Amino acid sequence: MTVAFRFVCLLPVLAMAALFAPAKAQPVDGGHARVELVSERAIAVPGETVWFGLSFEIDPNWHIYWLNAGDAGIPPAILWADSLAVSEDAIGPFQWPVPELLPIVPNEIMDYGYSDRVVLPFAVEISEDAQGPILFEGIADYLICENICIPESAPIRLLQSVGAEQVPDSYGGDLIIEALGQIPPELDGAAALTQSGETWTLSVATPQLAGRTGEARFFPNDHDIKHAADQPVSFGPEGLQLELTPARSTTAFPEMLSGVVTVGEAAVAISATPGAILPGTSDGGTLSAPAINLPVLIILAMIGGLILNLMPCVLPVLSIKAMGLVSAAASGNGREARAHGLWYTAGVVLSFAALAAAIVGVRAATGIATWGFWLQDPLVVTALILIIFLIGLWLLGMFELGSSVQNVGGSLAQKQGPAGAFFTGVLAAIVGAPCTGPFLGAAIGTIMGQPAPQVFLVLIAMGLGMALPFLALSFMPSLQRLLPKPGAWMETLKQVFAFPMFLTAAWLLSVLGALAGYRMAAMVVAGAALIAFGIWALKSAGQGGRAILIAVLGLITIIPVFELMGALSATDTHFVGVVRALAQLLVMAIAIWVVARLSTERAGLIARIGAVLALVAGLVLPVVQARSALAVEGGSEAYAAVYQTEAWSPERVSELVAEGRPIFIDFTAEWCATCQANKLQTLQTKPVTEAFEAGNVAFLVADYTRPDPLIAAELQKHNRAGVPMYLWYPPGDSEPQVLPEVLSIDLVTGLVEAG
Amino acid sequence: MVSFTRRNLGLAAGMATAVVLTAGSMIMFSADATPLAEPGQMAPAITDAVTSTGETISLDQFSGKTVVLEWTNDGCPFVKKHYAEPVVNFQTMQSDASEDDIVWLSVISSAPGKQGYVDGAGAEAINAGRGAAPAYTILDPAGDIGRAYGAKTTPHMFVIKGDGEIAYAGAIDSIRSAKVDDIAEATNYVTAALDSVAAGEPVEIASTAPYGCSVKY
Numbered sequence: 001m002t003v004a005f006r007f008v009c010l011l012p013v014l015a016m017a018a019l020f021a022p023a024k025a026q027p028v029d030g031g032h033a034r035v036e037l038v039s040e041r042a043i044a045v046p047g048e049t050v051w052f053g054l055s056f057e058i059d060p061n062w063h064i065y066w067l068n069a070g071d072a073g074i075p076p077a078i079l080w081a082d083s084l085a086v087s088e089d090a091i092g093p094f095q096w097p098v099p100e101l102l103p104i105v106p107n108e109i110m111d112y113g114y115s116d117r118v119v120l121p122f123a124v125e126i127s128e129d130a131q132g133p134i135l136f137e138g139i140a141d142y143l144i145c146e147n148i149c150i151p152e153s154a155p156i157r158l159l160q161s162v163g164a165e166q167v168p169d170s171y172g173g174d175l176i177i178e179a180l181g182q183i184p185p186e187l188d189g190a191a192a193l194t195q196s197g198e199t200w201t202l203s204v205a206t207p208q209l210a211g212r213t214g215e216a217r218f219f220p221n222d223h224d225i226k227h228a229a230d231q232p233v234s235f236g237p238e239g240l241q242l243e244l245t246p247a248r249s250t251t252a253f254p255e256m257l258s259g260v261v262t263v264g265e266a267a268v269a270i271s272a273t274p275g276a277i278l279p280g281t282s283d284g285g286t287l288s289a290p291a292i293n294l295p296v297l298i299i300l301a302m303i304g305g306l307i308l309n310l311m312p313c314v315l316p317v318l319s320i321k322a323m324g325l326v327s328a329a330a331s332g333n334g335r336e337a338r339a340h341g342l343w344y345t346a347g348v349v350l351s352f353a354a355l356a357a358a359i360v361g362v363r364a365a366t367g368i369a370t371w372g373f374w375l376q377d378p379l380v381v382t383a384l385i386l387i388i389f390l391i392g393l394w395l396l397g398m399f400e401l402g403s404s405v406q407n408v409g410g411s412l413a414q415k416q417g418p419a420g421a422f423f424t425g426v427l428a429a430i431v432g433a434p435c436t437g438p439f440l441g442a443a444i445g446t447i448m449g450q451p452a453p454q455v456f457l458v459l460i461a462m463g464l465g466m467a468l469p470f471l472a473l474s475f476m477p478s479l480q481r482l483l484p485k486p487g488a489w490m491e492t493l494k495q496v497f498a499f500p501m502f503l504t505a506a507w508l509l510s511v512l513g514a515l516a517g518y519r520m521a522a523m524v525v526a527g528a529a530l531i532a533f534g535i536w537a538l539k540s541a542g543q544g545g546r547a548i549l550i551a552v553l554g555l556i557t558i559i560p561v562f563e564l565m566g567a568l569s570a571t572d573t574h575f576v577g578v579v580r581a582l583a584q585l586l587v588m589a590i591a592i593w594v595v596a597r598l599s600t601e602r603a604g605l606i607a608r609i610g611a612v613l614a615l616v617a618g619l620v621l622p623v624v625q626a627r628s629a630l631a632v633e634g635g636s637e638a639y640a641a642v643y644q645t646e647a648w649s650p651e652r653v654s655e656l657v658a659e660g661r662p663i664f665i666d667f668t669a670e671w672c673a674t675c676q677a678n679k680l681q682t683l684q685t686k687p688v689t690e691a692f693e694a695g696n697v698a699f700l701v702a703d704y705t706r707p708d709p710l711i712a713a714e715l716q717k718h719n720r721a722g723v724p725m726y727l728w729y730p731p732g733d734s735e736p737q738v739l740p741e742v743l744s745i746d747l748v749t750g751l752v753e754a755g
Numbered sequence: 756m757v758s759f760t761r762r763n764l765g766l767a768a769g770m771a772t773a774v775v776l777t778a779g780s781m782i783m784f785s786a787d788a789t790p791l792a793e794p795g796q797m798a799p800a801i802t803d804a805v806t807s808t809g810e811t812i813s814l815d816q817f818s819g820k821t822v823v824l825e826w827t828n829d830g831c832p833f834v835k836k837h838y839a840e841p842v843v844n845f846q847t848m849q850s851d852a853s854e855d856d857i858v859w860l861s862v863i864s865s866a867p868g869k870q871g872y873v874d875g876a877g878a879e880a881i882n883a884g885r886g887a888a889p890a891y892t893i894l895d896p897a898g899d900i901g902r903a904y905g906a907k908t909t910p911h912m913f914v915i916k917g918d919g920e921i922a923y924a925g926a927i928d929s930i931r932s933a934k935v936d937d938i939a940e941a942t943n944y945v946t947a948a949l950d951s952v953a954a955g956e957p958v959e960i961a962s963t964a965p966y967g968c969s970v971k972y
Contacts, residue, residue: 071907072969074931104969109907111969143832143933148870149968151832151933223964248793248962 030154032059032144037136037156038119038172043163047128053119053176054078054094054140054156062146063115066099068220068259070111070227073149076120076142078156085134092123097182098260098267099219103228110228111145112219119179126162134160184260184267189239192275193257197296200225200246200253203278204261204270205239214264218242221258224251237717238280279718279738294454298461305465314428315500318470334477340421341474345467347425352463355429356456375671376707378516381508382524382626384430386619388505389528391427395498397491399535429463514670514705516626523622530618537611545604549595552610553588560584648702650710653729656698660732662752663698667715667725670705674741675724682743695752730754792904794924794961798822798915799903807878807892814915821922821952822858823848823945824913825889826906826970828871829881832933833967834909838885839935844927845910848946849888857949861889864901869971871909872896898972908967914948914958923948925963 027034034057044050054076056064065073080088097118102111126134136158143151161167189206202218216233218225229245240263246253258271308314375381393399473479505528513521537548560581567577595603646652648665656663666683668675682688692699704711704723715725718738726739728751739747792799801814814822825845827834837844852859863878865871873881878892895901904913904924914923928941944960951958 069966072965072967074933074966105972108902108905108972109969141934145968147971148830149832247964250793250795250962 027055027057028154028156030140030142030144030152031150032062032146032152033057033064033142033154035140035142035154035156037140037158038175039124039158039160039169040173040176041160041166042169043161043165043167044126044130045164045166046126046130046162048166049123049125050160051121051176051180052124052136052158053121053172053179055117055119055175056114056142057117058115058144059146061115062144063100063102063111063113064118064142064144066112066114066219067094067096068112068222069143070102070113071109072104073111073113073145074143074151076140078138078140080136080138083135084137086124086127086136090125090127092125094120094122095180095183096120097179098184098262101217105228108228112227119175121176121179121183124160126160130162132162134162136160184262184269187268187270190278191261191270191272192278193254193272194275194277195253196243196277198246198249200244200257201241201277202244202257202261202272203239203241203281204268204272205278205281206268208268209261209263209266210237210239212263212266216240216242216261216263218244219260219262222254223247224254224257234282236279236281236283239278241277241281277719279735282719283716294457297454297458301458301462302465302468305462306468308462308466309469315497318424318428337474339418341471343418343421344425344474345464345471347422347427348429348467349425349460349463351426351429352459352466353456356452356459359455359459360452375511375669376515376705378512378520378626379623381512381515381671382520382622385505385508385512385524386527386531386622387427387430388501388508390531392498392501392505393532393535395494395501397495398532399539425467428466508671511671511705512626520622520626523625527618527622530614530621532618534611534613534615534618537614538608541604541607541611543600543604545607546595546598546600548607549598549603549610550592553592553595557585557588557592560588646698646700648700648711650714652700654734657729657732657734661696661698662731663700663727663729663736664692664748664751665700665702665727665729665736667702667704667711667720667723667727669703669723672704672723678724678726678743682745682748685745687745688748691749691752697752792913792921792924794921794958796921797919798913798921801893801900801903804893804895804900805875807875807882807894809875810891812891812893814919817858818919819917820856820858821917821949822860822915823852823949824904824915825859825861826901826909826911827861827863828865828909828968828971829873829885830870831909831968836933836935837910837927837938838887842935842938843886844938844943846886846888848943852949853888853890855949855953858891859889861887861892862895862900862906863892864895864898864906865971866898867896870968871971898970901970901972906965906970908965909970910967911965911970912945914945914952916952922952922958923961926965926967929963931966 027036029035036055036057038053038055040051040053056076058064065075067075069075076094080091097114097120099112099114102113103109104111124136136156138156140154140156141151142154143149185208187204187206188208189204191202191204191206194201194203213235216231216235218231220227224247226245226247232243234241240261242261244257253274256271256273259269261268261270309318509521509524512524540548564578564581564585567581595606598606648667653663653665666675666679668679670676691697702708702711702714704715715722718725718727718736720738724741726741726743727736728739729736730751737751739751798814801812803811803813805811829835838846849859861882863871863873865873873894875894878894881887882889882892893900900906904911910927912923912925912927913921916922923944925944927945928938928943930937930941944963947960948958
């Protein structure tokens with residue numbers, strides 16, 4: 001009733017509207033869409049370019065197609081009548097508003113198109129000599145689909161008045177303006193397409209999209225990519241990255257990939273050319289879905305692990321394993337060799353798994369994990385130094401473990417079998433892991449931001465790769481036969497290998513010094529001395545227990561002697577001091593007397609207990625001290641002082657950029673071997689320092705020896721997992737170039753000269 | 756001693772196999788699950804396919820012969836385009852194929868209730884009605900064959916060489932429209948591929964984006 005009433009009321013209004021409406025054709029029903037040709041002008045002026053629009057009002061659930069229909073479908077087109085008075089050159093192509101995704105069959109068939117309402121604008125040049133109305137007549141041909149597809153045709157017709165004065169057509173004008181507002185603007189920025197294994201990474205850096213969030217999608221103009229595939233996205237401060245899947249495995253990497261990138265409501269038309277992934281277009285590799293090429297990464301990791309065996313810090317540890325294997329092979333005990341191989345592998349792989357767990361844990365706790373972070377902890381470094389020192393002593397023959405010697409208890413020898421092999425593996429992994437950087441920098445960089453299972457897979461693969469040579473050896477008697485015969489050379493080789501271990505310890509000591517100060521380093525050296533003493537004393541306690549005890553007591557006696565001297569030499573004699581020193585001397589004398597009267601066995605026992613205590617103290621005290629080690633003098637400032645330059649900060653960079661000075665930034669760390677090599681071979685050489693001076697280059701240092709969230713964030717911004725990273729800002733440029741991890745003098749001076 | 760060594764080798768081989776299997780399964784696991792029905796690849800197997808006449812056929816049984824797969828849906832305007840008079844494009848291609856000892860298989864992957872779904876009798880009636888003469892019309896209402904080949908549209912064409920390798924995959928011809936008039940102007944990719952295969956030459960255009968209605972899985 002109400003509806004009818006309203007309609008009746010509206011009738012006069014409708015009649016009025018019809019009366020005053022501009023001369024325009026009524027929409028034509030093509031079947032499932034009302035089609036209409038509209039113009040923004042009621043009267044156009046000769047010589048002007050007028051926007052026309054082909055308007056579709058589409059039945060619910062039906063859709064028509066975008067310029068690229070996707071997997072199925074065809075975009076609409078106008079077939080102009082032969083009688084058309086305007087040359088077809090005067091009629092521009094359709095401008096295509098941003099399409100919708102039409103997942104016809106999820107994950108299999110994806111189309112791009114429009115539903116409900118769309119206007120496709122196109123420009124028409126009205127010729128200079130146009131007079132009177134021009135008739136635009138033709139047929140709109142379009143495929144329209146719901147579950148089924150129907151090619152429909154609708155006759156379209158527009159009589160465009162031409163006159164001396166422009167008169168807008170409000171109906172057509174509104175439709176066209178709205179449609180033009182939906183046409184994606186051209187990109188104001190950069191777009192690059194990068195082959196990333198089997199997928200392509202489309203990175204787009206532009207203020208038009210930076211900071212936007214929402215559904216992101218790339219609509220391709222062509223069929224290079226698989227339309228139905230997911231496009232995992234990652235957002236960065238400069239823009240975004242999309243992982244695209246090539247249409248076929250045989251699809252050639254395109255010279256140019258054009259289309260529309262949308263983020264939420266925002267859209268940009270892009271043409272991406274091949275190039276490196278644009279910086280700042282991801283949040284550090286965390287794609288919303290796994291997009292790395294896992295198999296390739298796993299294989300890379302395995303190869304990297306294999307190469308680790310050759311690292312100078314790992315080789316000595318491995319020699320331990322090798323010796324055991326040579327002996328086992330010589331004895332023909334295949335089962336023992338195999339058991340060793342398996343236990344060793346278990347040790348390596350478990351350590352790498354633990355490392356993966358640590359990475360995931362640190363990342364969960366701090367949001368950022370960088371490769372080598374474990375060397376930022378004084379505790380870990382201290383423990384490593386002492387362990388490596390111990391290994392050095394062992395290699396040197398200071399003490400023996402295992403079956404090759406009989407004077408150590410039989411129980412220990414048995415334990416050496418599986419446990420020894422296992423811990424060799426652990427050790428090899430611990431010492432080896434920091435060395436992975438140079439070989440696996442890029443691969444590690446991608447893995448650091450990946451979900452936990454991937455981190456585990458890749459690191460375990462690395463462990464497997466590292467263990468592989470020994471595993472293979474222990475299972476292949478034919479290979480074992482190639483090993484040299486055991487003999488006296490083994491002992492010599494073993495002792496030679498002690499020295500790389502000491503050097504490794506020295507390097508770690510310098511890391512520790514930078515981390516926690518020279519006091520901590522001295523503490524560790526003292527601990528090392530205690531350990532050495534403990535081991536020596538243990539070894540000598542059998543016969544010389546009494547002598548050792550007396551010598552130690554004698555040495556300790558020096559303390560009260562000095563105290564006594566100090567107390568006596570003071571200007572006014574300090575009575576309490578003298579009495580205490582004398583008492584102590586008495587106690588020492590009694591102790592020495594008691595020890596001298598002990599039986600050899602008892603003295604040996606006490607000496608052994610003392611030696612073990614010294615050993616334990618040597619190991620534990622520095623580690624305990626490291627726990628409370630203060631972050632000492634240093635950081636970027638101290639490091640910069642060494643360089644005679646200034647410390648990095650983002651603020652300083654923007655200042656220098658504003659000044660128009662070129663900037664070279666060295667992201668470095670004490671524990672980073674590559675950084676040190678670059679420092680020595682390039683950055684501190686005369687040509688480079690002279691070039692920097694001549695070019696007025698600001699040389700900034702960011703020291704990552706200790707954790708620093710600012711530096712970590714900057715590393716991540718440039719997709720680096722750790723140091724070294726070298727940034728070069730050409731004069732006045734606010735976007736840095738990321739330089740290779742290994743520098744050369746030519747490269748750096750070349751930059752300065754070019755800049 | 757010899758047997759001992761053999762056992763060791765066996766163990767080593769076992770370990771190697773385990774590593775390879777693990778790596779392989781990881782690769783398989785992470786790789787795209789879609790099979791690749793692409794030119795240069797072996798055609799996915801078709802076994803125990805039910806035809807409109809109630810027979811069951813396999814792709815294997817045609818080995819040695821060139822096979823054409825045509826995804827079809829009688830309601831689709833793009834399919835109609837190529838069956839329409841006066842051009843009768845598909846009918847001509849089918850009869851030419853049968854003369855050249857080429858096996859033409861029409862495949863209907865429409866799901867029950869969707870456009871194009873028919874039973875055997877229905878398919879026979881459609882073929883009779885439009886004068887189509889494929890060697891067989893395969894009924895694939897579950898869409899398994901269509902998905903194995905990644906068929907996207909009707910029509911979507913595949914040419915498989917006698918040795919089972921896919922020689923062509925994609926559109927029927929070069930003009931992506933539903934208009935019969937365009938057929939004369941267009942380059943027929945399938946005919947070109949069949950000519951090349953017959954001549955023992957590589958197919959020049961082996962892969963195109965198909966056009967048509969979506970397959971009604």
